[in-house]
Amino acid sequence: MMNEYYPNFAIIKEIKKETINTNTFVLKFTDQKIADKFSWKPGQFMMLSVLGVGESAISISSVENDNSINATIRNVGNVTNSIFSLKKGDSLGMRGPYGTGWPLEKIIGKDILIVAGGMGLAPLYGVINHVIRNRTEYGHLEIIYGARTPENMVFKDEFSKWKRIKNSTFFLTADEITRENPFECRTGLVTSCFPMMKTHHRNAIALLCGPEIMMRFAAKCLETIGFADKKIYLSLERRMKCGIGKCGHCQIGLKYVCKDGPVFNYDDIKPFIRPL
Amino acid sequence: MASYIIDKKDLKILLDKFLKEFKVYGPIKPGLDSSVDEIKSIDDLHLEYKSTIISPKKFFLPPKDTLFEFKIQKGNYEIKEIVNDEKFILFGLHPCDVNAILKLDEFFSGKFKDKYYQNRRKNSIIIALNCTQPGENSFCKSMNAGPFLYKGYDILLTDIDTKYLIEIGSDKGKKIIQGLKLNIASKNDLLKKEKKCKLANKKIKKILDPNWLPKLAEENLDHEIWIDLGERGGVAGSFPCLSCGSCSLVCPTCYCYDIYDTVDLSLKNGSRVRELDSCQLLEYGQVALGGNFRKDRKDRIRHWMFCKFGAAAGSKNSSCVGCGRCIRVCPSKIDITKVAKSLWRKK
Amino acid sequence: MAKKPKIGVFKLTGCAGCQMEIFRMEDEFLDLIKLFDISYWKMAKRDNDDKDLDIALIEGGISTPWEIEEIKCIRKNTKFLVAFGDCAIGGCIPSIRNWIPQMESEEIVYPDPSKICSTKVHGIGEYVKVDAELKGCPPHRKTILELLKSALLKIRPRLRQHPVCVECKFQGNACLITSNKLPCMGPVISGGCGAICPTLGRICEGCFGPMSNPNASALANIFRDIGLNDEDIKRKFRKYSGMSPEFRLEAGH
Amino acid sequence: MTEKTIKVDYIARVEGQGAISIDITKYGKVENLQFKIFEPPRFFESFLVGRKYDEVMELTSRICGICPVAHQITALRAVENAMGIVISNQTRDLRKLMAISARIFRVMFSACIF
The missing domain is CATH 4.10.860 (DNA Excision Repair, Uvrb; Chain A)
Structure with missing residues (x-):
């Protein structure tokens, strides 16, 4: 019997700097058998661990069907801090993937509205790439990405590519622009982009990820525009310890974020999202 | 399977046989303050207990449990498995606790299996004892978990005055009493058990209808009673919640745990440990950068109540069995049955 | 191996019991000397250097003007400043006198109070930024070790602030409040001691200070229900951490 | 005449919060002894x-x-x-x-x- 709690080991193949405190780590399982068997869906997450320090849930931000796993991590806590002190070639513990991921099969043929804030773009990165690769299967793609400042944005290298996607709109917005503004960001919250939005709620699905306060406001605004609760999906963050729905920390209402989520239909969890 | 009968004074024979082969844990004190601990001889055993302080889940989900040990050498890791193969008998568990164990069994299986729990469970033999003297806080009858047991035991004892009725519930149970000369129970003995059951049922004063509990939770997310419980007090004579976590720690179906790493001073050897946690504590919902998803006391107590009502993520597997431990242990005198009743009344 | 972290141990208004707790880590003490560079520790060595410390363990509260200067100076020279024990966090037992007029207490103790220069006792947090708190009177050696280990690992220490009740339940104790009607401070007091007193049948006196988000007013009400009067309750909350914001109301501010 | 001075800035036995200074003459006689406790009073x-x-x-x-x-x-x-x-x-x-x-x-x- 496999023990779910044992981490497998992965090697850091590459480290890409995203922002001042965010890096993308390209990881690969050291065990080739596990690496070959590994498959994931956009929106799922991994449990990364540095033995002696602890374990942390990190969402996968790879391009689909890639042999390696990208993890975009912001340096905020003990585990992430320890991961940041690792160098290329170092190994760390990794188990997963866990969670359900975005309902990509369910939304074929629909327009897609992606609203992301800050680090929230990481779990959606796979979705955007999936839509680009299967462009004909989906309708209009609209990405609204907000961050505190333009410097705080992740995946900046991809922005020029995303701006050229066929049948799509791409908004960038920042709370404040202190220094230069290389991507022609607007200022304001993500919701300030909604009035200019091309997506009409009739045939669209909204995918939200970001700080919970942002998602709550965005979901509320989308509701007033006319989006049905069932058409809004969001990816939540909670304290996770086991990743497999046993330790109980990530409960939200009748669900575990780690097992039943982290992607939820807004309709299911609406009563449980409240002010921090 | 067949039922047997044993004289109370002959219980020693039974216990001595078990002691020869297994480690035996059982209630060690009479009354309410009992605890399930190791039994070395018949004198340690007190089957007239009402309830234990800590539930017997500690044998399957210990307060502190090492998941694995590791060694770090020049950036390479080595993981050492922890094997615990000790076989043991839990002697004299009450039906509520056995039912709670059944719930945990369900919880720790499923798509992701918890090897540690399942391993301990596999190595355990449960000898249950039907509860003829339910305590004043018990409401097991309402939660379909007692006072008499109908499933989940390997062997079931029932006190019928001068004798114990022995019922076998599994092959494991059959195997361990093989070789003992026991008398087959008569029809009269079985009738006596029925009578005892009825008597015990009558002794339970707290009654609740479990069927509407989940619905009650669903409808009362924003009820005032949660503010009363958290800050103001006065729910059926209770004080405000202290967030001490006692209720969830003594609960036989609470399963939440925390995982952390410890290392020795050389930073080379360490272990990953899980420790029983409580949703009543502030740190339970805390994430990096100080964010907390359950900051308010009222949110925490509400979550726990809902979990016990069967309206949280654990669903039926973490719902209440009516053992009454949380009522007894709460310094604030918060009574889950009274909370449920006032929710119902205030509708 | 990287440079050994430099440690300084300082004593202000306290009893040195917390420092003693370091000496009492008999099993690990020799390893600690090897792993750390003890740069300043008046109690243990003659040559002391308080410059460029990685960690400073401050024992004791602040009750004199020159201690204010001293703690500010230590803060300047230290990367990670630890309030080591209850005195440094909130004044602990010496802070009981904060409720007595200063002149009055001086006159009781000293025949000539004019030579005494003392103010009310406060924790060091009143004057400087504190990076971590080690609760306890004295802190348990396990938590001290945890802090030192996390310094080596360069992570934030895992210092839990659960109530004594949690540890009491781990030990399998019966609740002293509910079963014996004793005024135990456990439900609002931070654990870490392993619930030593309740395990021996004694009530928790509260030497580890308030837990995270305690409900002190509720416990005061419970005490009142048990039969304590307002003076008793004030005295209980005013013992180890009366100055803490969590207990301030119950301690009679 | 002071021949020798023994000076201890902080005495570990009183937790480092005391000092002693002794002046001794040629004939081994203690001329001046100062014992200072600078531990803050706790009342x-x-x-x-x-x-x-x-x-x-x-x-x-x-x-x-x-x-x-x-x-x-x-x-x-x-x-x-x-x-x-x-x-x-x-x-x-x-x-x-x-x-x-x-x-x-x-x-x-x-x-x-x-």
């Missing part, structure tokens, strides 16, 4: 007024972290004397045992750090 005597009798032992043991037992046992005796309580021989012996072992610890400790 135990004043705040113990108004506390309950059973708290005294607990509070006084915090006078000194090196020798808590001495203060504790003394406080116990004071309370017992005040209330006229006569303790049994067994209790007295146990306390003696405790005091002696605490003293052994203290002496060992002082020997170690110097």
